[in-house]
Amino acid sequence: MVSVLVWVILGLAVLLAVIFIYYYNRFIVLENRIKNSSAQIDVQLKRRADLVPNLVESVKGFAKHEKAIMTEVTNARVALVRSTNLKDKVKAGDRLQDALKSIFAIAENYPNLRSNENFLQLQQELSSIEDKVAYSRQYYNDSILELENISQSFPGVFFFKLYGRKKQEYLKITEAERKNVKVEF
Amino acid sequence: MTQRLSFHDQIASNKIKSFFLIASILAILILFGYIIAIVAGPDYFFFVMILAIIGSLLYIWIGYYNSHSIALASVNAKPADPVRYRQFHTIVEGLCLASGLPKPKLYIMEEEHINAFASGRDPKHAVICVTTGCLEKLDKQELEGVLAHELSHIANFDIRFMTLTAVLVGMIAIISEIFLRSLFWNSFSNGRDRDNKVHVFLIIAGILLAILAPLLVTLVQLAISRKREYTADASAVKFVRSPTGLINALKKIKHESALSASQKHHYNKAVAPLFIADPFKRKLDNLLATHPPLEKRIALLQRM
Numbered sequence: 001m002v003s004v005l006v007w008v009i010l011g012l013a014v015l016l017a018v019i020f021i022y023y024y025n026r027f028i029v030l031e032n033r034i035k036n037s038s039a040q041i042d043v044q045l046k047r048r049a050d051l052v053p054n055l056v057e058s059v060k061g062f063a064k065h066e067k068a069i070m071t072e073v074t075n076a077r078v079a080l081v082r083s084t085n086l087k088d089k090v091k092a093g094d095r096l097q098d099a100l101k102s103i104f105a106i107a108e109n110y111p112n113l114r115s116n117e118n119f120l121q122l123q124q125e126l127s128s129i130e131d132k133v134a135y136s137r138q139y140y141n142d143s144i145l146e147l148e149n150i151s152q153s154f155p156g157v158f159f160f161k162l163y164g165r166k167k168q169e170y171l172k173i174t175e176a177e178r179k180n181v182k183v184e185f
Numbered sequence: 186m187t188q189r190l191s192f193h194d195q196i197a198s199n200k201i202k203s204f205f206l207i208a209s210i211l212a213i214l215i216l217f218g219y220i221i222a223i224v225a226g227p228d229y230f231f232f233v234m235i236l237a238i239i240g241s242l243l244y245i246w247i248g249y250y251n252s253h254s255i256a257l258a259s260v261n262a263k264p265a266d267p268v269r270y271r272q273f274h275t276i277v278e279g280l281c282l283a284s285g286l287p288k289p290k291l292y293i294m295e296e297e298h299i300n301a302f303a304s305g306r307d308p309k310h311a312v313i314c315v316t317t318g319c320l321e322k323l324d325k326q327e328l329e330g331v332l333a334h335e336l337s338h339i340a341n342f343d344i345r346f347m348t349l350t351a352v353l354v355g356m357i358a359i360i361s362e363i364f365l366r367s368l369f370w371n372s373f374s375n376g377r378d379r380d381n382k383v384h385v386f387l388i389i390a391g392i393l394l395a396i397l398a399p400l401l402v403t404l405v406q407l408a409i410s411r412k413r414e415y416t417a418d419a420s421a422v423k424f425v426r427s428p429t430g431l432i433n434a435l436k437k438i439k440h441e442s443a444l445s446a447s448q449k450h451h452y453n454k455a456v457a458p459l460f461i462a463d464p465f466k467r468k469l470d471n472l473l474a475t476h477p478p479l480e481k482r483i484a485l486l487q488r489m
Contacts, residue, residue, distance in 0.1 A: 033285065040282055128275040135283035138426065143285075 023159035030147040034168055037140040038086050041171075044133045045080060045093040048126065052077045052096070055122045059103060062113035066106055073099040090171055093133060100126055137171055144168050195416065199342035203349050207245055210353050214241035224386040248356065252348040253304040253312050255356075259456050262292040262314045273320055276329050277313065280336050283424045289313050289339060299323060299438045302459040303335040304348045311339045323434055330421060330431030334461055337420035343413050351456050354401050411477045414461075418482055419489070428486040435486070438462045439479045 056070060076099045080092035104123060107113050114120075147168060151160040218237020222230045248255070267274050273291060281288045289305065292314035299319045305311035313335045323331065338344050422428045444465065457464050463476040 037285070044282075124271075128279070131275070131279045132282055135279045138283050139285055 019155075020159070023156060024163060026150060026156075027147070027160065027163060027165050030143065030150065031165070031168075033143045034140065034147065037136060037143050040136040041086065041133065041140060042089065044129055044136055045089055048093065048096060048129045048133070049077050049080050051122060051126060051129070052100075055100070055103070055119075055126070058116060058119045058122065059107070059113065062110045062116065062119075063106060066103075069099065069102050069106060073103060087169075087171070090137070097130060097133075141170050144170055195341040195343075199346045203342075203346045206346065206349055206353065207249070211241055211245055214244065221386070221390075224389075244356075245353070248349065248353045249306060252306060252352040253310065253344075255352045256302070256304045256348055256456050256459060257292055257312060257314060260294050260314065262294040265291040265293045265315075270320065272325065272328070273315065273332075276325070276332055277336075280329070280333050280424055284336055284340055286311075286336060286340055289336075291315075293317060293320075297321075298441055298444065298464070299331075299434070300460050300462055300464055301331050301335055302456075302461065303338045303344050304459060305339065305344050306348070307342065307345060308339050311344060313339075322437060326430035327434035327437065328430075329425055330429075331434045331461060333421035333424040334417050334431060336424065337417040338413070340420065341416070343417065347413070347459055351459055355456065414477050414482065415485060418486055422486065422489050428489045432483055432486045435462070435479050435483050439483070 052073060056073060059066070060070070073096065076092060076096035080089060080096055083089045083092050107119070107123075150156040151165065151167070215237055218234060218241065222233035222237065225233050265273055270291070270293065277291060278288055286308050289303070289308075289311035290313075292312055294314055294316050296316040297318040298316060299322055301313065301315040301319055303311060303313045313332065315331070319331065320328070338347070418431060421431055425431075438461075458476070460476075462479065
């Protein structure tokens with residue numbers, strides 16, 4: 001009788017340990033996924049920033065008078081390169097994206113530029129980067145959602161507090177911030 | 186949460202099914218070897234049995250690690266050049282970022298009809314193959330929808346079970362067809378020279394295989410459930426956040442003409458269930474159809 005009780009207690013202890021380990025690992029895996037996806041956003045934004053000087057060079061040759069938009073692109077790029085946390089980077093990335101859109105809109109007025117091989121290639125590359133930035137942001141938010149789900153439902157909420165993990169924030173760009181980007185023609 | 190859970194459930198179920206598939210095929214092959222060993226007589230029993238066991242294990246081993254290569258070879262696919270097929274590559278790269286999957290190897294098959302399939306044993310060893318028609322006739326958004334559908338097959342391990350079924354079971358069917366053919370020729374050319382025992386065995390084996398082969402192809406079709414296409418469509422929408430591209434792509438596939446007789450040779454019957462749409466364009470919506478009707482898939486997507 002006593003030995004049965006001992007086995008039951010032992011079994012419960014093992015089960016408990018497994019649950020503790022499971023939740024600990026789950027949080028680590030999810031947090032690493034979030035870290036990794038934020039790094040992915042970073043990679044794409046950096047690639048965009050790297051391509052901008054080339055773009056500015058190739059546009060300059062054809063459209064000398066469009067100084068305002070050139071300055072805006074350059075400034076947005078500087079803001080992106082200088083920002084240190086993800087939120088600022090994404091914000092600067094969006095600003096740069098908007099500025100690039102204006103460049104491509106302006107390019108419509110310059111047939112020579114539009115048919116320039118180098119420019120076309122950069123345009124293609126930048127538009128594929130735009131998609132990738134959007135996708136990696138989507139995955140970042142998906143990963144955060146998964147962590148939120150597990151950390152807010154029971155019993156995850158208990159372990160989340162027990163292990164002292166921190167809540168992570170979604171990437172949200174408010175409409176007001178979007179409208180701040182003004183490009184003068 | 187429920188959606189995430191169901192993704193995990195699908196992965197687990199696909200892994201378990203793949204395991205049982207391998208186990209049962211191994212059992213069938215060894216049983217087949219056992220029958221041959223008995224017919225061959227006690228002198229050869231152990232020799233034949235050992236050969237049968239080694240052969241079966243080798244068959245499974247080769248099938249498991251090369252299933253995607255076999256599937257690709259059966260449709261004569263070639264690696265997609267990253268410069269020539271730039272859009273194909275960048276779309277897949279983007280979708281991989283959205284789904285957190287490693288980038289699969291990309292292949293092209295020369296075929297004017299729109300179609301695509303994914304294969305491999307896990308996301309790290311996955312391939313996506315599209316027809317040249319797929320790249321020519323679909324615009325960017327539509328192509329994105331189709332590729333997201335294929336990536337969902339990769340993400341939930343459908344590819345492992347589907348490819349293994351097609352290759353392992355399909356291969357038995359293919360081999361048995363070859364065997365039957367040779368038996369047919371043998372019975373005409375030098376049937377009389379053979380000693381009786383072997384001849385009787387060959388006839389029995391031939392009859393067994395003749396019954397087995399179409400049954401096996403049917404099994405492939407039944408095992409690869411049509412539900413998979415619906416779930417892959419749904420997860421594809423989750424990846425691209427819009428059903429429009431996939432809906433338009435399916436509509437374009439629907440309006441394509443049927444395959445001509447010569448085009449049918451591009452596809453292997455056992456591999457057909459892997460494709461996003463039935464390559465043979467069979468109109469029947471019966472139990473044995475490998476794909477759900479396109480109309481139903483489009484209707485479901487439009488409700489999302």
